[in-house]
Each structure stands twice: as structure tokens, then as C-alpha cells.
Amino acid sequence: MxxxxxxxxxxxxxxxxxxxxxxxxxxxxxxxxxATLMECHLCAHHCGVNRFAGELGRCHAGCAAxxxxxxxEAGDELELIPTFAIALSGCDLRCDFCLTGAASWDSGIGEAxxxxxxxxxxxRALADGARTVMLxxxxxxxxxxxxxxxxxxxxxxxxxxxxxxxxxxAQARELLDGLFEVWLADYKFGNDTCAExxxxxxxxxxxxxxxxxxxxxxxxxxxxHLLMPGHIECCWxxxxxxxxxxxxxxxxxxRPAFWPAWHAARHSELRSxxxxxxxxxxxxxxxxxxxxxIQ
Amino acid sequence: xxxxxxxxxxxxxxxxxxxxxxxxxGDRASxxxxxxxxxxxxxxxxxxxxxxAAVLHKLNPEDETMxxxxxxxxxxxxxxxxxxxxxxxxx
Numbered sequence: 001m002x003x004x005x006x007x008x009x010x011x012x013x014x015x016x017x018x019x020x021x022x023x024x025x026x027x028x029x030x031x032x033x034x035a036t037l038m039e040c041h042l043c044a045h046h047c048g049v050n051r052f053a054g055e056l057g058r059c060h061a062g063c064a065a066x067x068x069x070x071x072x073e074a075g076d077e078l079e080l081i082p083t084f085a086i087a088l089s090g091c092d093l094r095c096d097f098c099l100t101g102a103a104s105w106d107s108g109i110g111e112a113x114x115x116x117x118x119x120x121x122x123x124r125a126l127a128d129g130a131r132t133v134m135l136x137x138x139x140x141x142x143x144x145x146x147x148x149x150x151x152x153x154x155x156x157x158x159x160x161x162x163x164x165x166x167x168x169x170a171q172a173r174e175l176l177d178g179l180f181e182v183w184l185a186d187y188k189f190g191n192d193t194c195a196e197x198x199x200x201x202x203x204x205x206x207x208x209x210x211x212x213x214x215x216x217x218x219x220x221x222x223x224x225h226l227l228m229p230g231h232i233e234c235c236w237x238x239x240x241x242x243x244x245x246x247x248x249x250x251x252x253x254x255r256p257a258f259w260p261a262w263h264a265a266r267h268s269e270l271r272s273x274x275x276x277x278x279x280x281x282x283x284x285x286x287x288x289x290x291x292x293x294i295q
Numbered sequence: 296x297x298x299x300x301x302x303x304x305x306x307x308x309x310x311x312x313x314x315x316x317x318x319x320x321g322d323r324a325s326x327x328x329x330x331x332x333x334x335x336x337x338x339x340x341x342x343x344x345x346x347x348a349a350v351l352h353k354l355n356p357e358d359e360t361m362x363x364x365x366x367x368x369x370x371x372x373x374x375x376x377x378x379x380x381x382x383x384x385x386x
Contacts, residue, residue: 071326074368075343082345082368099329099341129371257339259331273333295360 022179023152029175030148037063042144042172043092044207059092059139061107065146066090068103068110068138070118072125076134077222077253078295080161080182083132084125086118086150091138093165095188095199097228097270101262104138113146119153126158134184136163141172151179162219166211167201173214183215184222184253190238194231198267209242216247222294224253230269232278237285244289252291254282345369 036042037051047057054062069087076083087100090107103109122133133154140147141164151160162180166187187208189195195204215221225239236254243252256279264270274282286293328347331339338351345368352358352365 069327069342071342072345073343074345074348074364075340078363078367081364082371085342131371257341259339259341273337273339295363 022156023154026148026151026179029179030145030152033148033175034063034145036171036175037145041169043139043141044167044169044203045092046169057092059090059107059142060105061090061142063145065113065143066107066110067113067118068100070121072130073134077184077224077251080132080134080184080222082125082130083134083161084122084130085134085136085163086122088113088135088137088140088143088147090142091165092142092167093139093199093201096263096266097198097258097261098263099259099261100138107138107142113143113150115146115149115153118150122150122154122158126155132159132161132182134161134163135180137165139165139167141165141168144172144175148175148179164211166208166215167204168211173211173218177218180219182220182222183218184224185212185215187212187223187225187239187243188235190231190235190240190242194235198228198270209246212247212250216250221247222251222253223247224255226255226258227274227279227282228258228270229272229274229278232282232285236282240285240289240291244291248290249292251294252286253294254286256282345372 033042039048040051040057041048043059045058047059049055049057051057051061051063056062066089067086068089069085071085072082073085074081076085087103089103089110091098091104094105095101098104122130126133135147135150137143140162154160159182160180161182161184162176163184164186166185168176185208189198189204189208192202192204195201212221212223223243225236227236240252243250256274258270258274260271260273283293326344326346327342328344329341330347331341333339338354340347340351343351343364345365348361348364348368352361355361
């Protein structure tokens with residue numbers, strides 16, 4: 001596949017996106033975002049590789065994006081569904097329990113992404129009643145240029161959701177600023193030890209918290225936590241306490257439907273689903289801390 | 296779509312063929328929901344489409360989560376989507 005270098009170098013976008021036409025801003029930022037692939041710092045790994053030259057960073061993504069799913073879904077938060085969900089292949093994390101591990105760990109899986117065609121499908125879904133359009137992955141941040149090109153192909157009035165692992169860089173956040181009405185962000189691990197062991201990622205807590213605070217300031221934020229068996233105390237309690245202290249008004253989506261997918265069996269505690277007792281305890285804790293749970 | 300996909304997903308539907316769900320904005324044959332059915336009968340769903348939400352709701356009408364998802368999806372469906380509306384749960 002041929003990668004085309006952008007015509008102009010990265011330029012800082014200073015205009016507030018909502019003040020002008022979102023598709024126009026998205027198109028301009030897509031050009032800027034594509035230029036960053038020459039020295040990629042889109043996620044917090046800061047690999048600095050030249051993706052145009054075929055160099056691979058932690059996500060192993062090249063400069064061409066693919067998608068492995070694009071359909072109307074009803075499994076997300078009630079206030080967002082039905083959503084036309086576009087899942088881009090590839091991710092910068094390596095969560096052993098990933099539900100879409102094959103496509104999330106391999107950015108080469110799926111169909112070639114043509115923003116205009118996806119935009120047209122999204123328009124038809126919106127016309128038929130979809131409430132939102134959601135960009136997700138994998139992790140869409142690693143394909144930020146393509147994600148912005150999709151935004152450019154969407155109606156300016158569409159309600160857009162950025163579903164992210166909250167491991168993006170400051171540079172990525174600047175490029176995204178003001179373009180999505182809702183950030184649906186994962187807070188997966190309550191401590192760095194579990195993040196390192198289950199997803200091979202360091203300094204997780206600092207990075208995800210930085211992203212959550214930024215997202216809460218710049219858009220509507222929904223924080224999602226997938227309960228994992230055996231991780232109620234070490235992960236959920238810690239994350240919940242931080243949310244209660246730092247983002248007490250934020251909407252929290254607690255998801256109990258963990259299933260042992262992908263390489264979960266590498267970890268003995270992840271070989272089962274979340275028990276009813278664990279689930280009950282997790283929701284009780286959310287209530288004790290006064291979190292604003294949504295379904 | 297490669298052969299592997301065809302085998303996995305079955306016979307593609309003809310373009311324009313009606314279904315009992317909110318349109319996907321594209322080829323309906325590409326719609327996928329993953330289900331995990333546990334030994335106690337619990338059903339976990341991933342990439343839940345509106346039609347699968349309706350199916351699961353019919354399997355267990357007492358499940359409040361699926362009832363609300365089905366209701367929400369169908370309320371948003373276009374008026375012409377009569378199958379979806381016919382399958383909506385009681386309010």
C-alpha cells in the first residue's frame with residue numbers, strides 16, 4: 001500500500017473547532033496529523049518512528065488505516081445508542097484480555113478505510129435513527145489522521161463519540177480538541193503493576209489520569225471501567241476512589257460483563273467471568289463513593 | 296470479503312433486503328455480534344446490534360438492561376422500520 005506524504009507540515013491549530021465548521025477543521029487537522037506520522041508521538045509511548053518509512057512503533061501500525069467493524073450497535077451506554085460504531089484496526093496497548101485482540105493487535109486486519117464511504121454509511125445510519133457516531137478501535141488514536149478524515153466526511157451536526165483507552169499524547173489531544181462531543185474513555189487499571197502485567201504498559205496511572213482530566217475539561221466525559229475477576233480491590237477500588245476525589249461529577253459506566261477472551265488465560269484470575277459477589281461488591285463501592293453511575 | 300469471512304458469516308443478504316432492525320448504513324451481511332453463553336445460562340454479548348438486543352430481550356423479558364436497550368434502539372428507528380417497532384418491548 002502506498003502512503004502519500006502530506007503537502008504541508010504540521011501547523012498548530014488554534015481555532016476553537018466548534019466556532020467554525022467541524023468538517024473543515026477536521027480536514028485541516030487531518031493533514032497536520034498525517035504529517036506527525038513522520039515522527040510519531042500520537043500515543044503516550046512516544047516511539048518517534050517514521051511510519052511513512054515503514055518503521056514500526058509499539059502499535060505496529062503503518063500509515064494506512066483499516067477498520068474491522070462498522071455497524072449500528074446497541075451495547076454501549078444508553079445515552080449514546082444506537083450508535084454507528086467504526087472500529088479501526090490496531091492499538092497501542094496489548095491487553096491480554098482484549099475482546100477484539102486479533103484486530104486490535106494487528107493493524108493490518110480488516111478492510112481498507114475510505115473515509116467518504118464510511119461517512120456515507122454513517123449518514124444513512126443517522127438518517128435511520130442512530131443517535132451518535134462512535135470512533136473506536138483497537139485504539140483510534142494510533143490512526144488519528146484517518147479518524148479526522150472520517151470526521152471531515154460526517155455531518156457537522158452529528159453527535160460524535162471518541163472511544164479511547166485514554167493513553168493518547170498531548171499532541172493527539174490538541175488535534176482532537178473540540179471535534180467530539182463525548183469522550184468515552186477507559187480507566188482499565190487502578191495501579192501500574194496490574195497495567196504492566198496485563199497490558200505490558202508502564203506509567204499507566206499518570207497517563208490515563210492526565211487524559212481523563214483533560215477530556216473532562218474539553219468535552220463531555222464518560223469513564224468506563226471493565227470489571228475484571230480478581231481485580232475489584234486492586235483496580236476498581238483504586239480507580240473509583242480517584243474518580244470520586246478528582247472527577248466527582250463525571251459519568252461512570254461500570255461494565256461487569258468481562259469474558260476471558262484472547263490471551264486472558266495467561267493469567268489465572270482472568271480465566272473466568274466476574275462473579276455475582278464481585279459485581280455486587282463493585283457496585284456497592286460505587287454507591288458508597290457517590291459515583292454517578294450510568295447504564 | 297475473503298472466503299474465511301464468508302464461511303464465518305454465512306450467505307450474504309441481497310442489497311436492499313429488509314431486516315428487522317435499525318439499518319446499519321451498509322451491507323447487512325457485515326453485521327456481527329459475539330455471544331458468550333455461560334453454563335448457568337447467562338448470555339454475554341459484545342458488539343451488540345439492535346436486532347440482537349431484541350432477540351435477547353425476547354429470550355429473557357425480565358432482564359431490565361436488555362429491555363431498555365431494545366426500547367432505546369427501537370424508539371430511534373425510523374417509522375418505516377416496522378419490524379423493529381413490532382418487536383419492541385412493553386413499556
